Amino acid sequence: xxxxxFLIITSIVLxxxxxxxxxxxxxxxxxxxxxxxxxxxxxxIATDKNVQGDNYRTILPFKESKARGVLQxxxxxxxxxxxxxxxLLTLRKDVFPTDGYLYQDKKxxxxxxxxxxxxxxxxxxxxxxxxEKEKESNKASENLGLNPSHKGEDDPEKIAEQSPAYLSNIxxxxxxxxGDTKGKxxxxxxxxxxxxxxxxxxxxxDGETYSKELDDKExxxxxxxxxxxxxxxxxxxxxxKDIPIHFAIYKQSDQNSITPGEFIANTTVDxxxxxxxxxxxxxxVSALLPSSTAKKYNENLNNNFKQFNDNLQSYFTNFTQAVxxxxxxxxxxxxxxxxxxxxYYSQAETxxxxxxxTEQARKYFDNIDSYEIRIKDGNTPRAxxxxxxxxxxxxxxxxxx
Numbered sequence: 001x002x003x004x005x006f007l008i009i010t011s012i013v014l015x016x017x018x019x020x021x022x023x024x025x026x027x028x029x030x031x032x033x034x035x036x037x038x039x040x041x042x043x044x045i046a047t048d049k050n051v052q053g054d055n056y057r058t059i060l061p062f063k064e065s066k067a068r069g070v071l072q073x074x075x076x077x078x079x080x081x082x083x084x085x086x087x088l089l090t091l092r093k094d095v096f097p098t099d100g101y102l103y104q105d106k107k108x109x110x111x112x113x114x115x116x117x118x119x120x121x122x123x124x125x126x127x128x129x130x131x132e133k134e135k136e137s138n139k140a141s142e143n144l145g146l147n148p149s150h151k152g153e154d155d156p157e158k159i160a161e162q163s164p165a166y167l168s169n170i171x172x173x174x175x176x177x178x179g180d181t182k183g184k185x186x187x188x189x190x191x192x193x194x195x196x197x198x199x200x201x202x203x204x205x206d207g208e209t210y211s212k213e214l215d216d217k218e219x220x221x222x223x224x225x226x227x228x229x230x231x232x233x234x235x236x237x238x239x240x241k242d243i244p245i246h247f248a249i250y251k252q253s254d255q256n257s258i259t260p261g262e263f264i265a266n267t268t269v270d271x272x273x274x275x276x277x278x279x280x281x282x283x284x285v286s287a288l289l290p291s292s293t294a295k296k297y298n299e300n301l302n303n304n305f306k307q308f309n310d311n312l313q314s315y316f317t318n319f320t321q322a323v324x325x326x327x328x329x330x331x332x333x334x335x336x337x338x339x340x341x342x343x344y345y346s347q348a349e350t351x352x353x354x355x356x357x358t359e360q361a362r363k364y365f366d367n368i369d370s371y372e373i374r375i376k377d378g379n380t381p382r383a384x385x386x387x388x389x390x391x392x393x394x395x396x397x398x399x400x401x
Contacts, residue, residue, distance in 0.1 A: 055089075056103035057178070074118065074168045075194065076261075080252045083260030083286070083327075088171060088192040088248055095246045095268050096188045101175040104183045112139065114170050117230075119145030120163065125152055144233075146226045156201045160212045164199035166222040168252060170230075186239055190246040193226060195219045197261065198254040216251070220264055223249035227267075228276050235274050242271045248282075259286040259325055282329075289324030289336075297328045304364040311360055316342075316353060326368075336371035344377035351398060354383040358394055361385060 075081040116139040127140045135141060148163035175188040197219065199212045227247040234240045248266040253259055262284035267276055287293035289305040305324050312319050320341055327335040342353060357373060365371050365387075375383040387394040 056098050058103055076252045076255045077257060079260040084194050084250050087263055088190060091248050091266055092190045092246055096175045100178055102178055104174060109172055116144040117146050117170055118167055120147045121145045121149040123152055146229060156203050160199055160201050164212060166195050166219060167226055168196045169194035186243060188244050191230060192248050192250055193223050194250045194252055195223050197251050219251055231269060244271050245269045259288060262286055285328045287326055289326055294326060297331055298333055301333050308360050308364050334369045336365060336368050338373040340373060340375045342375060342377055344382060350382045354398055358385050358396055361394055
């Protein structure tokens with residue numbers, strides 16, 4: 001009797017446990033479904049006005065661009081890529097004020113379309129020679145290439161002389177009305193064209209790389225012609241028929257340069273225009289400090305930077321020399337970046353150097369719109385001193401060990 005009663009109780013306990021396990025599994029399944037549903041129904045918002053500064057508010061959640069990664073491709077050096085994007089952001093603020101527009105990295109043009117724009121224009125014979133796979137990857141049937149046609153020529157040296165690639169990259173930036181937090185109706189667009197200043201080629205596969213310097217006037221001419229063609233293609237899209245479109249042409253520095261290139265021209269096409277009528281010349285130059293180029297544009301700044309270095313070497317025995325890069329708009333220095341190497345010994349020494357550098361920056365660089373001084377021990381950042389156009393005083397941050 002006792003044995004029978006024990007078996008009955010044990011059975012009940014086991015059944016109850018199984019029931020609870022099933023309930024738990026069901027609850028977990030429901031919870032997972034609810035979490036998934038919630039994540040798919042995240043409310044679309046724009047970042048807060050109080051944290052935007054002089055930048056655009058961004059539509060969230062962030063949507064990856066259809067052309068993501070294109071900017072990193074085909075740029076002659078890494079300095080060009082960063083400068084091209086940040087410079088385009090600055091130029092567009094005159095056309096699309098930050099307090100009236102939202103930004104979203106959405107892109108109307110996908111990666112394959114943008115890449116096909118960088119191809120040369122194909123002749124019928126060139127298309128006929130392609131395999132079906134090549135035709136598909138090059139979008140040969142649409143023949144969207146903006147670079148000069150090789151006209152059947154396959155000798156790399158002759159191509160370099162007669163029809164080199166001028167267009168290296170295209171960057172698209174899209175804008176929405178400040179109240180359109182869902183990013184449904186595009187209200188403006190910026191197109192940046194990155195042009196080669198040097199054309200690189202090989203006479204044979206994996207052979208030596210040769211270069212041909214491109215003519216500045218031809219670079220600008222080609223860029224303007226390409227912008228006109230892009231405008232025609234964009235206006236064929238119903239969403240883009242009646243919006244203002246801003247174009248800017250950027251001339252890259254060469255592969256070996258440690259300074260970026262510069263913008264050479266821009267224009268804005270109003271929402272009712274289908275042609276580009278007028279371009280504005282941009283007089284930008286990037287230079288090292290100190291250098292003959294910097295001296296030509298602003299001798300006072302060039303001398304100030306030399307004195308800045310001399311003063312640091314006088315007070316700190318472990319200091320070698322700072323390297324400066326400056327961007328001129330006309331004769332006016334607008335952006336300055338300084339890399340200042342140190343041999344790190346102690347936090348107290350870093351604090352002392354940072355305080356002194358801040359004083360010197362106030363003395364020598366206060367009339368520059370924005371500057372950034374990066375104090376480093378090798379690749380390890382030790383301190384950052386920065387000042388924007390809106391700042392009355394430099395912002396200083398010393399990193400903890």
